[in-house]
Amino acid sequence: MDTPILEMRNITKEFPGVKALSNVSFSVAQGEIHCLVGENGAGKSTLMKVLSGVWPYGTYTGDIFFNGELQSFKHIADSERAGIAVIYQELALIPELSVYENIFIGHEIGNGFTVDWNETIKRANEMLARVRLDVNPATKIRDLGVGKQQLIEIAKALSRNVKLLILDEPTAALNEDDSENLLNLLREQKAQGVTCIMISHKLREVLAIADTVTVLRDGQTVCTLDAHKGEVTEQVMIKHMVGREIDNIYPPRVGHQPSEDVVFEVRNWRAYDPALGRTVLKDMNFKIRKGEIVAFAGLMGSGRTELALSLFGNPTHYQISGEVYVQGKPVAFGHPREAIKSGVAYLTEDRKGNGLILIQDVKQNISLANLEELAHRGIVDANAEIKVANEYRASLNIKTPTVAQKVGNLSGGNQQKVCLGKWLFVKPNILILDEPTRGIDVGAKYEIYTIMNQLVQQGMSIIMISSELPEVLGMSDRIYVVSEGRITGEVPTAEATQEIIMQMATN
Template sequence: MRHITKAFGEFKALDDVTFDVRRGEIHAVCGENGAGKSTLMNVLSGVWPRGTYEGEIIYDGHVREFRSIRDSEAVGIVIIHQELALSPYLSVAENIFLGNEKHRRGVIDWDATNEAAARLLAEVGLDIRPQTRVADLGVGYQQLVEIAKALSKDVRLLILDEPTAALNDTDSAHLLDLMRGLRERGISMIMISHKLGEVSHTADRATIIRDGRTIDTAPLHGQGMIGEDEIIRLMVGRSLGNRYPDHVSTVGEEILRVCDWSVHHPIDVSRKVVDGAGLTLRRGEIVGLAGLMGAGRTELAMSLFGRSYGTDISGTVLKDGEEISTSTVAKAMGHGLAYVSEDRKVLGLNLIADVRTNTAAAALSKISRHGVVDDSAEREVAERYRRELRIKTASLAAPVGSLSGGNQQKVVLAKWIFTDPDVLILDEPTRGIDVGAKLEIYQIIDSLADSGKAILVISSELPELLGICDRIYAMSQGRITGQLPRAKADQENLMKLMTMENSAVPAGPDDPGVPGGRGGEDGSAKAVAR
């Protein structure tokens, strides 16, 4: 790709970018959210057709002018987006050959379709029936179905946008192994990822993009190689030093206590997804919640916040020592709770609405008179949070779906901060955003704790919890299996608690559902430094 420039109005998303990929290599593209990585790949794959950008694409020695995705796929270029493009209600086989059906005289040959799908599934190491409905698969399996679909199109250049962002460690390892295997078969890959550890271990070279410009391309192994710290410096234009800000928490009185909380699955009502869990939060404290996928972390959070998940929910919630009801979202918010969901695009934001509307959406009563929203007040609120949280947007009138992932996450945070909660639950607050934006999110979390709010952070990244939390709970199979203060927590101890069998979980004497602990000493104010 030579001298690629792509503008949206007056904003240049790409400015004279040059980029190349060799046959049989994995090439990483790194950069902050909004740097232009996805836009560059959309140009390459024909999402943005010839005529909407400047520059040229040379593939196999020939200048190409792709008018659509179909044109790029015809020569073996296939893109797998971060938001998977599978139809949940069709089978795996139907998804693999959607738009490329195996047929005889216009009638689909289902035997041939299922047989071919089975061979492709075996290639990607997926032992499932081709007739399985995609909706019944986990995200890791769906990612592999996408790769099988790409292989069905005789892929030669595979583009993967944040391929492991939503995967657990096991599924991520399997996917990265598969990518290495495809490389050995001569398939070239472009890998966009914010997980720099995976980039360093998997990719051969990396190109760093900042503010729509190519900054550098360098090998990740051997002579002239660059490491994670150098990649970060090139991405953000400065050295971040510590990836987690130094912070001293002043922990006050207990504000929230959850006792013996149990939740049943909304469809399989006989199955408990949260089993007798209990935890406490204190003013000014940042508390982590760790657990493997399926441990029940999100189910616990959503059921607490207005019973947004589950059925046959039981247990007690105490706020400032008095029992409260959180049986609806309105009641939960009325008692000072807020929940930032893990899926900002589906549950957190209205992507087609503008930044201003999204920012004020959770607390319209604060800017309304007699049921009518005061446009001027709404604009002032949105502008204040845009400035305070450093939200990068061309205008408050811009659709929030046009923002980068990190800036979308800031809008979600602004929406809930505007409700002025006492307790803020953050579910995967930095998923899919770059290291620079992560640091800004951590600083926001610290400032919220400094203002006296209690923060519960759910994260799949143990280094993140260890870097920002004062105390960490662990969950396994729906139960709280233990808690550790920051000084005693490490990845090994947390993993032991996260994999503990239910039969091994002892009863906690004072902090319900927490083995062996009093839930954080006596509740008196204290300073916790990191």
């Protein structure tokens, strides 16, 4: 290949306590489609954020050369000006505005004061033709499907004479036809000289479209593979993606066997999201036994959190159908409260967003879901509350000066333990843990794993949603793999490998 259009050299980016990127070098040749693959948390999105100026120059170390020049983007606008456009998973279109307004938003055509709408519509039509989308440019974005919205994002990027187009999991929300359509479009743009970086979890797509593939793992470049030399195969990519050894960061569970009693069963579970206008869960069937840790593996966005929420009283208001049995009895939860009363608890993946009340203290957060138990005739027994909070503080080893400390002041690991304490206090039989160790340090992870082991030994059943394969393999008894809202596989952990799971998850 000729001279690279983009070269990132020795990029290191640290967040408090975590090294997200460590000495990453990444080079993209002019006019190619370069795929970036890796597990969740490997650093792909961070790398693209460094490139586009979301993390401004100075907050990382290393050099970025674009078009042969050393760049120091301080803002997204800087990288856009240089000819880089990023299309994120969450589309950045404004739903209430029309297609043509969206395409030229921020770059309006006119004399700088008034907008020339006729010219705007004419140019919008040209752009729509270029992405081969046949819609009226006056249509509102909200009336279009996700697939078409994606194409409009691309049209928007092309209208700015983009030289390097970056797509972050562009097909994650698309069906097969739309995905195929998108890939064809990328090939056409390549023919017209647009260079493209695509982040994807769907390895078959990568196989179909990539000229070059770079694999990231744990914030480092593992290798760069050339498709034209036949170096890119699914097996090779998976091997490099997961390549990590499972070390002994998982405490052993001794002398415990899950029983045969099924405590939780879901049959023909479907959910339709009226807000997104698509079916998010399709015909899911599974069982959980007493004293078992069952992992739900899969990639982000595969539908696992949606599954958990739809089962936990459906606070997101999906239209659901199917049957749920708790201890053999059919149940239908209309509110999280009812699920909690039946012994089901759900620890969220987003503890700051919808798990904790950061402005309240440790004891108030722990008692939140079961305040009635501490109250007599509606009056809270403050002493009993402190006592309970102190018990969980001791048993979960929550590091805080007192239980009157505001939760917002604690570290991530301790916040997670407070969340866990809240759910243990409702004394559930079935505990759903959604990414229980996301964003916390190794020591706290080990403690949470140890607690999980103790809980199943006491007869609790745990559903663990996790995107980290080593964690799935290290902690679970049995694994369900979820992909695009379906259960695509079930394996006993003893027979599972990272490769097998990855294969099912990227189907």
